[in-house]
Amino acid sequence: MSQSNIEARMLRMLDGELSADEVAELDRELTASPEAREVWRSMAQMHSALETRFAANQTICGLSPIPIKRVLEQQQRKIIRLSVFGAAAALVIIATTLWLVMAPEPSPRLTTFHTAPGTEFTLSHLPGNGKQMGNILREGTRLTIGHGVAELQLPYDVRAVVEGPATVALQDDRTLLLDRGRALFEITTESGKGFTVITPHQRIVDLGTSFALNVEAGKKSVDLHVFTGRVRIDGIDGTRGQILKAPGSVQLHQARIGDSIEPIRFLSKLPEKLKTIFKEDFEGGLLADHSYSIRIDPSVVTDLTGQSADGIPENGTWKFHTASAIPDSVALRNPGFEEGGVLLERGRAIPGWHPGSDGAYGWGTDDERYGLQPAEGRFFGRVFPGRWLSQPIMTEIKAGTTYILTLDCALPAEAMAEVRLWGSDLGPEEPIARKTIRSNRTAWLKNRQLVFTASEEHATGQQLGVSLGCKTGKFAGFDRISLGTVPHPRISSNQVREISKSSALERPPRVIALLPEPESADFLPSEPLVIVFDKPIRSGMGRIVVHDDTTGKESGLIAGSASLKVDGETLKILPKLSLNDGEAAMGYLSGWQSNTWAGRFNPSGDGNWYRHEKLNDHARSGGTIDAMRGPLMATLHSGLTAGGIRRTISTIAPDTRYSVTAAIGVRDRDSNESSEFAGYSLRLRSGDTILAETVGTSPPGPPNSLTEVGVFWESHTLPEGITPGDPLTLEIVTGSVPNGYLDLDSIRVTSTVAGY
Amino acid sequence: MFSKREDPEKLQAFVKLLTEHQSNLRGFIVSLMPGSPDVSDVLQETNAVLWQKRHRFKLGTNFIAWSFQIARYEVHHYRERAQRDQKLIFSEQLVELLADPGSVSPADESLHAALDHCLAKLGEKQRELIVERYTPGHSLEELATRSERTAGSLRIALLRIREALRHCVENSLSSQSS
Numbered sequence: 001m002s003q004s005n006i007e008a009r010m011l012r013m014l015d016g017e018l019s020a021d022e023v024a025e026l027d028r029e030l031t032a033s034p035e036a037r038e039v040w041r042s043m044a045q046m047h048s049a050l051e052t053r054f055a056a057n058q059t060i061c062g063l064s065p066i067p068i069k070r071v072l073e074q075q076q077r078k079i080i081r082l083s084v085f086g087a088a089a090a091l092v093i094i095a096t097t098l099w100l101v102m103a104p105e106p107s108p109r110l111t112t113f114h115t116a117p118g119t120e121f122t123l124s125h126l127p128g129n130g131k132q133m134g135n136i137l138r139e140g141t142r143l144t145i146g147h148g149v150a151e152l153q154l155p156y157d158v159r160a161v162v163e164g165p166a167t168v169a170l171q172d173d174r175t176l177l178l179d180r181g182r183a184l185f186e187i188t189t190e191s192g193k194g195f196t197v198i199t200p201h202q203r204i205v206d207l208g209t210s211f212a213l214n215v216e217a218g219k220k221s222v223d224l225h226v227f228t229g230r231v232r233i234d235g236i237d238g239t240r241g242q243i244l245k246a247p248g249s250v251q252l253h254q255a256r257i258g259d260s261i262e263p264i265r266f267l268s269k270l271p272e273k274l275k276t277i278f279k280e281d282f283e284g285g286l287l288a289d290h291s292y293s294i295r296i297d298p299s300v301v302t303d304l305t306g307q308s309a310d311g312i313p314e315n316g317t318w319k320f321h322t323a324s325a326i327p328d329s330v331a332l333r334n335p336g337f338e339e340g341g342v343l344l345e346r347g348r349a350i351p352g353w354h355p356g357s358d359g360a361y362g363w364g365t366d367d368e369r370y371g372l373q374p375a376e377g378r379f380f381g382r383v384f385p386g387r388w389l390s391q392p393i394m395t396e397i398k399a400g401t402t403y404i405l406t407l408d409c410a411l412p413a414e415a416m417a418e419v420r421l422w423g424s425d426l427g428p429e430e431p432i433a434r435k436t437i438r439s440n441r442t443a444w445l446k447n448r449q450l451v452f453t454a455s456e457e458h459a460t461g462q463q464l465g466v467s468l469g470c471k472t473g474k475f476a477g478f479d480r481i482s483l484g485t486v487p488h489p490r491i492s493s494n495q496v497r498e499i500s501k502s503s504a505l506e507r508p509p510r511v512i513a514l515l516p517e518p519e520s521a522d523f524l525p526s527e528p529l530v531i532v533f534d535k536p537i538r539s540g541m542g543r544i545v546v547h548d549d550t551t552g553k554e555s556g557l558i559a560g561s562a563s564l565k566v567d568g569e570t571l572k573i574l575p576k577l578s579l580n581d582g583e584a585a586m587g588y589l590s591g592w593q594s595n596t597w598a599g600r601f602n603p604s605g606d607g608n609w610y611r612h613e614k615l616n617d618h619a620r621s622g623g624t625i626d627a628m629r630g631p632l633m634a635t636l637h638s639g640l641t642a643g644g645i646r647r648t649i650s651t652i653a654p655d656t657r658y659s660v661t662a663a664i665g666v667r668d669r670d671s672n673e674s675s676e677f678a679g680y681s682l683r684l685r686s687g688d689t690i691l692a693e694t695v696g697t698s699p700p701g702p703p704n705s706l707t708e709v710g711v712f713w714e715s716h717t718l719p720e721g722i723t724p725g726d727p728l729t730l731e732i733v734t735g736s737v738p739n740g741y742l743d744l745d746s747i748r749v750t751s752t753v754a755g756y
Numbered sequence: 757m758f759s760k761r762e763d764p765e766k767l768q769a770f771v772k773l774l775t776e777h778q779s780n781l782r783g784f785i786v787s788l789m790p791g792s793p794d795v796s797d798v799l800q801e802t803n804a805v806l807w808q809k810r811h812r813f814k815l816g817t818n819f820i821a822w823s824f825q826i827a828r829y830e831v832h833h834y835r836e837r838a839q840r841d842q843k844l845i846f847s848e849q850l851v852e853l854l855a856d857p858g859s860v861s862p863a864d865e866s867l868h869a870a871l872d873h874c875l876a877k878l879g880e881k882q883r884e885l886i887v888e889r890y891t892p893g894h895s896l897e898e899l900a901t902r903s904e905r906t907a908g909s910l911r912i913a914l915l916r917i918r919e920a921l922r923h924c925v926e927n928s929l930s931s932q933s934s
Contacts, residue, residue, distance in 0.1 A: 018789030023844045031850045044787030054890035
């Protein structure tokens with residue numbers, strides 16, 4: 001190839017215009033010639049400089065399509081401290097805060113949008129659709145609101161107020177796609193007639209009206225409220241459907257009008273402010289069974305007059321050890337079937353293990369007919385279809401205790417085993433937890449676990465029992481059986497000593513209590529570290545260093561950071577938690593009460609929990625996906641009874657609208673840790689009263705994704721017995737699915753004055 | 757890890773290096789993943805890693821070599837994704853050869869000054885063509901319609917202009933350095 005041909009080809013390569021064969025040929029030329037590579041480098045430098053130069057002409061009005069989420073992620077990772085990380089990223093942040101100020105005057109044929117301050121949103125474009133221009137929503141542009149509110153002004157006097165979590169996209173100047181979210185539409189003039197909203201299930205055609213939709217991720221029905229005028233509900237394929245006149249509130253199933261529902265209020269204008277009252281990204285906490293020592297600079301807190309409190313020096317006066325999350329072991333009789341037992345006519349009587357209720361005996365065997373050697377020792381327990389081996393255990397079931405049954409299971413191809421935990425009240429026939437284990441090929445499946453957290457209803461004084469059975473196939477084998485228990489991590493506020501109120505104004509604040517107490521050895525890592533002073537304090541300067549003596553790692557927290565919370569006389573410390581890719585820290589969730597097996601994990605892109613291309617596994621704990629705000633997520637284990645996590649986040653204010661969003665994860669089907677999606681309930685409650693709830697039984701998004709779901713509540717009418725000032729509690733509960741999971745992240749709770 | 761208070765002077769010097777070499781870094785990434793829309797993302801990731809690892813960089817050592825090495829690593833991860841998506845990419849062998857910084861890259865400031873100088877020398881129509889090609893949201897097809905020429909002929913003209921620009925920039929840089 002001639003020099004000029006090569007150079008022309010290089011330029012076309014930079015433009016992305018070469019075919020596969022041409023790329024291969026250029027590759028060969030460049031590999032063979034150092035001179036050609038020099039030309040290539042020079043060309044690439046110039047090409048890049050031109051791109052930068054002309055992109056810069058546009059950046060003030062042409063927002064770079066770096067998603068806000070990405071910027072937030074970066075902020076979360078504390079990377080963008082300076083504006084050196086690309087003008088584009090910095091401009092996105094500025095554009096978010098100055099969105100209303102910088103917005104150009106809307107043209108009547110353009111769709112523009114504004115967001116309430118504090119709204120987290122992402123803009124994405126169809127490939128080849130160019131750059132975002134200011135606050136104009138172009139055809140094909142997708143606006144995803146993680147949390148918050150946006151107002152859209154569409155052509156032909158159509159206005160929409162969309163509340164997140166929501167995804168909208170402009171199809172054309174008369175058609176809007178609403179994949180999920182709550183939205184109110186107002187069509188004020190005749191010219192807007194025919195405006196259409198397309199949901200995943202139907203098309204809503206305006207016939208001169210105002211109406212609202214609630215489309216929830218993962219649900220097939222859609223709520224439609226018609227406030228004035230009328231709308232037509234067409235099929236998703238465009239077939240004409242029924243007309244609904246105002247006032248009307250109904251549930252839609254595809255194009256069919258279903259049951260009437262209670263009318264609800266929708267925001268009709270942008271709130272002036274969203275007040276964040278709770279935010280949780282599951283990034284902070286301590287690890288179970290680790291030793292820590294804490295060092296505090298003297299000036300981290302001061303009293304209200306500015307006098308610095310004494311610090312805690314490096315020589316380690318505040319050292320402690322956290323409680324273990326490793327289950328206490330419960331003794332089982334003959335857990336590896338090594339006591340082989342006596343061969344009887346209908347089976348083998350195995351010491352410790354009882355036959356099932358049908359009178360059939362179980363088997364202990366070293367039979368190698370299926371190529372399945374015992375996992376350990378000479379024998380394993382073998383059970384034929386429909387038969388059981390059971391063992392009552394002299395352990396009383398306690399509320400709030402998590403029981404973890406771990407075993408190896410041998411299965412010939414296409415066989416299915418079932419393991420059960422049961423209480424002595426109802427016996428093995430009506431278990432309190434169960435799990436099926438299946439295999440497509442003949443194999444020993446190692447370390448299968450059945451996890452169950454007992455609630456009050458199970459704690460009747462009854463004893464626990466274990467059963468091992470075969471559902472289908474030739475047989476099921478069992479070996480290396482163990483049962484562990486973990487106490488339920490409860491938050492106890494009385495662990496902090498009563499504060500002496502005798503404050504001395506003239507001297508600096510003094511520490512009067514520490515949680516955990518120095519040298520304590522069983523601190524539950526579900527609680528934050530607390531320092532109580534003898535007078536009110538405020539944040540000063542300096543830092544707190546949390547040193548993990550077990551690993552040698554340090555976490556430094558700067559005074560004033562979100563990880564340090566000052567409240568009256570107390571300082572709460574929540575150090576950043578670091579987990580390796582694919583690592584889980586189960587047993588505790590800092591700050592949350594739980595009645596299920598819960599913890600945190602760092603999803604890994606190699607298939608451990610998740611396998612998402614956006615997970616950057618080259619950097620330790622660096623991966624994030626979709627709605628994640630940091631490298632860690634929370635996970636809850638589900639059982640036959642629903643369990644969950646709970647924390648009180650505020651008190652109820654009058655006439656306030658509360659919005660709660662949480663990102664729900666759906667694991668890859670091929671993930672090494674996959675199990676069944678358990679479903680979720682997202683609740684606001686006060687005491688025993690549920691104020692508002694969103695329930696989802698289906699995954700809200702596709703595998704490998706996190707999708708925000710939300711629940712809203714207004715305090716303008718209060719349930720009986722509830723008054724302003726009562727506690728407001730957030731609760732997230734799994735569905736009752738044996739051995740299911742609920743992964744979640746990015747919880748946001750905001751409040752706004754309920755103005756309409 | 758958080759152990760020592762950062763020396764403000766060192767921090768300032770590091771920030772200066774990082775900002776000075778943004779164009780070099782971007783150009784280097786473009787040379788390894790030409791035609792990709794993900795260049796800005798990879799640059800952003802590279803910047804992030806450089807910032808995280810700033811404590812490991814010793815002032816006075818070769819910032820370009822160090823930053824290119826990190827950028828190379830980030831490009832490697834992009835390539836894994838690109839391969840999965842069956843995008844056209846250079847072979848691993850060529851990327852290794854290209855990743856050797858070789859000759860010293862010009863400082864950003866010099867490169868941009870030379871580019872401005874050379875752009876100013878272009879005729880109005882030539883400059884318009886460059887503007888259309890490199891301004892986001894514009895396309896040669898639109899210009900072809902407006903100027904009643906074919907997109908193909910504009911592409912050929914663009915190739916020639918860029919060739920001329922490159923020679924001009926190289927000459928300008930070499931005369932600056934001499």
